[in-house]
Amino acid sequence: MRLDRYGQLKPVVSEARGFSELCPFSPDASDEDAIARERFGSARHYDPLIGRFEAAYVGYVREGRYRAEGSSGGMASWTAVELLDRKLVDAVAHVVPGSGDGTALFRYQVSRTVEGVRNGAKSRYYPVELSGVVEEMRRRPGRYAVVGIPCFIKALHLLCAQDPVLRDRLAFTLGLFCGHMKSARFVESFAWQMDTPMDAVTGVDFRLKNASRPANWYTAELRLKDGNTRAKDWWHLVDGDWGAGFFQNSACNFCDDVVAETADISFGDAWVEPYASDGRGTNVVVVRSLVLQELIARAVGEGRLDLKEVDSAFVVETQAAGFRQRREGLAFRLGWPRVSIRLNKRVAPRWRGLSVRRMLVYWLRSMISAGSHRVFWLARRLRLPAVYIRWASAMLSLYQGVTYSRGWIGRFIDRICR
Ligand SMILES: Cc1cc2nc3c(=O)[nH]c(=O)nc-3n(C[C@H](O)[C@H](O)[C@H](O)COP(=O)(O)OP(=O)(O)OC[C@H]3O[C@@H](n4cnc5c(N)ncnc54)[C@H](O)[C@@H]3O)c2cc1C
Secondary structure (H helix, E strand, O other): OEEOOOOOEEOOOOOOOOHHHHOOOOOOOOOHHHHHHHHOOOOOEEEOOOEEEOEEEEEEEOOOOHHHHOOOOOHHHHHHHHHHHOOOOOEEEEEEEOOOOOOOOEEEEEEOOHHHHHOOOOOOOOOOOOHHHHHHHHHOOOOEEEEEOHHHHHHHHHHHHHOHHHHHHEEEEEEEOOOOOEOOHHHHHHHHHOOOOHHHEEEEEOOOOOOOOOOOOOEEEEEEOOOOEEEEEHHHOOOOOHHHOOOEOHHHHHOOOOOOOOOOEEEEEOOOOOHHHOOOOOEEEEEOOHHHHHHHHHHHHOOOEEEEEEOHHHHHHHOHHHHHHHHHHHHHHHOOOOOOOOOOOOOOOOOOOOOHHHHHHHHHHHHHHHHHHHHHHHHHHHOOHHHHHHHHHHHHHHHHHHHHOOHHHHHHHHHHHO
């Protein structure tokens, strides 16, 4: 995998044997339903949006500093540490800050100690890839847990179907809910907007925690080589509206898995009140493995976790925007004329029933995603950040006018739609 000119990781060897059954977006690969049926065939619950599962929860880690150090309620790191502590795995593959040498800001690491796992806490909206992890799993025997977004977890299961050694060694998959993945230019854009040269940046915290502010008021913090930091709230950044889709990978336009349906357990943010307003962070957790279900139930009984059982409707509500984009929005996008591959999704192409305004929202989001890569590339070539920032600012006003009726564009669209 190599970064392309837009700062997105792309495979350089796409003719490798079995590739078309391996790529999670390939029409030749098994879909999430088929993988989950094989892995969790006797799960207690099924929901068309959440998939098969044993139990779902909302809450956070009570013990230690997992919650304070995590992006959300700290459950992902806690679970990974618990697996190591109880010797259910020998190693955890997850994403940690890069070496600070000016190359990638984040990378996958195979951690074999509790400290190693804990140092990797927090969400990274930054391109990463699994080749080193797969190599280490093949080379060094043991039981591994891997943390990843839905398409990564699906790809691992597809790989395991081809590779008995990996199948034997992959003991647990820990999924992160996912809205979409960003390109490496997302951070560069932050740097431009914080008047900081990118080569002065050694690290980034996409979601600086502040217990006294709502959890969904994101603040990004850049760490600089000279020891200083720069921070800005996402809503003061031209590309900080997650829903507008700036720098989104194009593959994410064709994903229908929000909650990592093929993972043994998955973690997201509880984006409903009162949890969304609690700056300390609150997870939603979907458990599919019986071993993990027992582990969690015991820890709740011991008072180490503060989790309340919820139903699938609650989990869906916490990800309402993600599901709209990946069901209704996906059905709309699948209906667009396409000359290349015929995709094989769990959603059928459909335009009917959508209001013109809703179609406009989905169309704008796609245009912003595609446009942001290209306009940023041009601005970078010209060394003129303003080219991108002005374009992004105009697109943001358009998007927010159409979507949230904001500003004069919103009033105008409201009048037409009435
Ligand atoms: C690209 C992306 C998009 C997301 N979109 C949504 C969303 O739409 N809705 C939602 O509710 N939640 C989303 N999440 C998940 C959310 O941000 C939290 O990661 C999740 O709630 C777990 O929080 P935590 O406090 O339990 O995890 P923590 O205790 O902070 O641990 C996070 C773990 O995930 C690993 N990790 C971080 N980034 C990555 C990555 N890119 N790939 C693989 N592993 C990683 C870390 O190394 C660490 O082990 C997204 C995460 C990512 C990375």
